[in-house]
Amino acid sequence: MRRSLNIGLIALFAASSLAAASPAxxxxxxxxxxxxxxxxxxxxxxxxxxxxxxxxTAPLPQLRNxxxxxxVKVLYDAGRFIEFKDGKESAATVGWTGEIQGVSAGCEYxxxxxxxxxxxxxxxxxxxxAALGQGKTYRYWVAVTSRNQSVIxxxxxxxxxxxAAGEDRVFVRDTIANITIPRATLDTSGANFEVLxxxxxxxxxxxxxxxxxRFRVNAGAAPTAPAGAPTTP
Numbered sequence: 001m002r003r004s005l006n007i008g009l010i011a012l013f014a015a016s017s018l019a020a021a022s023p024a025x026x027x028x029x030x031x032x033x034x035x036x037x038x039x040x041x042x043x044x045x046x047x048x049x050x051x052x053x054x055x056x057t058a059p060l061p062q063l064r065n066x067x068x069x070x071x072v073k074v075l076y077d078a079g080r081f082i083e084f085k086d087g088k089e090s091a092a093t094v095g096w097t098g099e100i101q102g103v104s105a106g107c108e109y110x111x112x113x114x115x116x117x118x119x120x121x122x123x124x125x126x127x128x129x130a131a132l133g134q135g136k137t138y139r140y141w142v143a144v145t146s147r148n149q150s151v152i153x154x155x156x157x158x159x160x161x162x163x164a165a166g167e168d169r170v171f172v173r174d175t176i177a178n179i180t181i182p183r184a185t186l187d188t189s190g191a192n193f194e195v196l197x198x199x200x201x202x203x204x205x206x207x208x209x210x211x212x213x214r215f216r217v218n219a220g221a222a223p224t225a226p227a228g229a230p231t232t233p
Contacts, residue, residue: 067189069107070181071147072119074100077206078198081138085130087204089213094128096136098199107190109183115190117179121197123172127163135162139200144181147194152181156200 083095102122109115125138138161143154161170181193201209 070193072105075198081199097126115181119176
């Protein structure tokens with residue numbers, strides 16, 4: 001999926017391209033026998049799995065830049081998305097959920113050229129007991145600001161996610177491939193700007209995030225009495 005924000009902004013950064021170098025590196029190493037080769041193959045497979053699913057900050061290609069890059073971060077109040085049926089906060093009423101689990105960024109600029117920023121995002125989406133259907137189109141936004149000041153540009157993006165039968169969580173990667181930030185002068189560096197990212201949340205969701213609330217997997221389950229403890233009829 002490709003997107004861009006041009007002030008200006010996302011291209012899906014294929015996970016396979018992140019892991020493509022691993023098998024080649026393994027094959028290029030000397031081996032003492034079949035056992036060594038098998039061990040290297042298993043290590044390469046594990047590395048590929050980790051890059052695709054377990055490392056939210058997978059590295060992006062290095063980009064040229066003549067100065068510091070803009071600061072890229074997830075807005076805390078909008079970093080998680082959680083729906084509650086009828087607005088009631090309980091484990092049984094949780095519908096669709098989402099969390100921005102990782103951000104990796106790079107930039108390039110030189111001479112009088114604008115700053116070009118690339119950001120890779122890792123989302124973890126969930127389907128709670130109150131969710132209806134097998135899919136949800138999440139909405140998130142990307143904004144460029146003058147650092148600690150006003151918003152220069154902001155755009156919203158739809159991210160459709162489908163859950164397989166019996167599946168309650170999905171990992172999705174999306175990449176903002178071309179954030180373009182004009183510069184007033186040659187001396188204007190990336191340090192003057194911020195790139196902020198977040199879900200399109202309701203005031204209730206923002207308050208829930210701000211309070212640091214979370215549900216455990218077994219939230220709402222009756223506690224188990226320790227062995228030998230007296231029971232109350």
